[in-house]
Amino acid sequence: MNQQTFESRYGDVWRALAGWLDRAAPVPVPQQGAAPPPPRPPVVPTAEIPHLYRQVCQHLALSRARGYTPGLVEQLNRLALLGHQQLYGASVEGRRSDGGLGVIRFVTVDLPRLLRVESRVVGLAMLLFWGAVVAAGIGVWLAPELIYTLFDPSDVRNFEQMYRPGLEALGRREADTDVAMFGYYIRNNIGIALQCFAWGLVGGVGAVVPLLYNGAILGALGAHLTRVGSGPTFFSFVIGHGSFELTAIVLAGAAGMKLGWAVLAPGRHTRAEALRLAAMKAVKIVYGAVGMLVLAAFVEAFWSPRTSVPIPVKFTVGAGLWALVIGYWLLAGRRRRAAASGSR
């Protein structure tokens, strides 16, 4: 079949598919010379699109095999590509709105389950972080001058000022307002978490180092401030948002370590493929970390600094938040699975 016949025989199919693909943005048909533009293709029922698309795919293969002109091949290639994107892009997560149900399901079911599935890497990150907290805490408690290996003397004085008993708001310089600190926590903390995830790609080092460093800071500060008598105020500040924030640091570190591990030990995949597979899972952990850090920023800016709230109340609320986080982590998303397997 020569190209002329091919075009005139199947042109209607191509125009029908193109018309459907363009229905959102109808374009007048450009036509050579004085020939009148063909009538707009009739609107095809959507149910016929897969059929039309498969025909176009076949025509594309045929036109290549028969050596039809590059122009025709290119047009069919483009038509098939757009059809492909429409048909297969529809299933890509996040592209189609499901009325927020997907987000709710992710938060209540998928994320806690994923954290339990990935408990080895999450547990390792937790061990590194809390290990550093404890080690630095004990170190500074026994040898107070060690604090100066982590901070300048001026920083240490600042911290002592920020958490001394009798302040109106903890953890900030006097001029800082709640909203300013909220913005700072969002930008700084989430930025660090995302960077921790990304840099983990470098053999995991970029994730392990921030975990250890942040853990050491927390442990050393806690021990030092307890020595100088600011322990209760400091821990009443940290405990509330710490439930979200410290968990989020661990999660971001775990996600980064997952990337790094995929690069170091790709197993039966190529490195690139192992990295891709690890990233698809790790990114969901990062979503969890980012969500927790947003919550943490609210608590840290608007609740934690309040000294008008009695310290026992803050410890009670803080313990409640920790119980919430741990309970969520361990228990959320289990019931539905039990119900689902029970109904089978």
Added chain:
Amino acid sequence: MIDTIRPVETPEGVELGLVVAGLPVRLLAFLLDLAIRIALISAVGGVLGALGGFGAGIMSVFIFALEWFYPILFEVHWAGQTPGKRALGLRVLHDDGTPVGWSASFVRNTLRSADFLPLAYGFGLVSMLANRDFKRLGDLAAGTLVVYGDETVAAPTALASPTDPDGALPFVATRPLRTDEQRAIVAFAERSPGFSPERRIELANLVEPLTDRTGPDAVARLVGIAHHLLGHRSRP
């Protein structure tokens, strides 16, 4: 053949060609986006700066959003394009040719800070030069491609009949033509509207033994032969 067309096989068993974009054009798109972001920050910063601590807080959130989420939001909602990419006709797709989704876009744009290591996009540069699809680390991890392709519509254009600017009639070649010769002639006819008249004549003159003439007549004759090869038997 050495080219930048990456074949993607669809479940229908047909290969689609995607033209992957190289380093310079992607760098330009990035710089354009960077300029847009800086302009936005300075514009919004001027307004919020007047609001004191409250403004500073909102400003931090705004800068954070621009730093990390500007490319993600645009890529997901603009079918794989940021403003910079749109200006340069680039698009981000999954490896299988489908439009980029949340997770892939989040991964490729978050891992930008790993590509940036050790400084000035060092890793990203090495990675792009080391694989045939110009993928930086973020693209490798996300399974994405940056391709040329600005078409958002299938635009039912005139089908690929070569045009006859000089009113060529279908003409039977005076001697048998090999397949590659036929292709060359048809390709000439197909592309000739994009050439200047002088260029058309210059090219047509190269095959004087076939057309037996030079100048505009040679062009018309060559296009006529192409028409005949494509199956036109009289004026379409």
